[in-house]
Structure formats: C-alpha cells, structure tokens
Amino acid sequence: MQVLNKYSLIAPCGINCSICMAYLREKNKCPGCRGVDADKPITRIKCKIKTCLNFQKSKVKFCFKCKDFPCNVLEHLDKRYRVKYNMSPIDNLMQIKKSGIKEFLISEEEKWTCRCGGTICVHKGYCYSCGRKANKRTIGG
Numbered sequence: 001m002q003v004l005n006k007y008s009l010i011a012p013c014g015i016n017c018s019i020c021m022a023y024l025r026e027k028n029k030c031p032g033c034r035g036v037d038a039d040k041p042i043t044r045i046k047c048k049i050k051t052c053l054n055f056q057k058s059k060v061k062f063c064f065k066c067k068d069f070p071c072n073v074l075e076h077l078d079k080r081y082r083v084k085y086n087m088s089p090i091d092n093l094m095q096i097k098k099s100g101i102k103e104f105l106i107s108e109e110e111k112w113t114c115r116c117g118g119t120i121c122v123h124k125g126y127c128y129s130c131g132r133k134a135n136k137r138t139i140g141g
C-alpha cells in the first residue's frame with residue numbers, strides 16, 4: 001500500500017481522510033482519497049469529486065481553487081456531512097484557504113484526537129482505540 005503523508009490525507013473536497021472509517025478500519029483499509037485507486041473501496045474510486053474533470057485537468061489540490069467552487073456536487077456532499085456527521089467539508093476548505101494547510105492539520109489533530117491518544121472517527125463518532133464517544137460540542141466547533 002502506498003504511504004501518504006498527513007498533507008495528502010486531506011481530500012480535494014476538504015474531508016480529512018485520517019478520520020474516515022474506511023481509513024481507520026483494519027480490514028480493506030482505504031489509503032485515502034489521494035492514494036492509488038487499486039487500494040481503495042469502490043465507493044471512493046467512483047467519487048464524483050475525485051473524478052471531476054476540472055480537478056483532473058487543472059490538477060488543483062483543493063476544490064476551493066476551482067472556478068466552479070462551490071459546485072453542486074460539493075454542496076451536496078457538504079450538506080450530507082453537516083446533517084449526518086456534524087462536519088462541513090466546505091468549512092474545512094475555507095479554513096485551509098484562510099490559514100493554510102499546516103494550521104488546518106494542527107486544528108484537525110486537536111479536534112479528532114481522543115484523550116487516550118487514539119483517533120475519533122467522523123462517521124462513527126467514537127474513538128477507534130478506546131471506544132469513547134466523541135463530545136459533540138468539540139466536533140461541530
């Protein structure tokens with residue numbers, strides 16, 4: 001499996017792959033959206049953002065750099081994540097745009113690291129190491 005650095009674990013849409021259940025699980029672990037397709041679950045390969053033509057052609061790193069930002073696909077994804085997981089990919093993108101990727105990674109680490117040092121999964125809402133439920137207040141900001 002291709003090893004990605006922390007920087008490349010932030011998907012073009014602003015989602016942090018390192019807190020995704022597909023990345024955190026032991027079996028059929030996803031290498032992150034920027035990883036090679038061969039290692040990914042089929043739902044990730046078919047991602048409309050990753051296969052977006054603007055993204056493919058212009059090689060923009062993040063959606064906010066796109067001329068169509070925020071497009072319908074991204075807005076749909078953002079709504080789904082806000083409602084279901086209390087997290088906004090568009091907010092993430094705006095934060096990266098404003099303060100840079102380094103600052104964003106630091107704040108993400110603070111947000112999603114459990115007291116035990118484990119990682120809180122955005123989809124499951126609990127820590128993968130100790131099982132402790134995430135504090136909703138900390139997640140939504």
Ligand SMILES: [Zn+2]
Pocket residue numbers: 114115116117118119127128129130131132
């Ligand atoms: Zn924990």
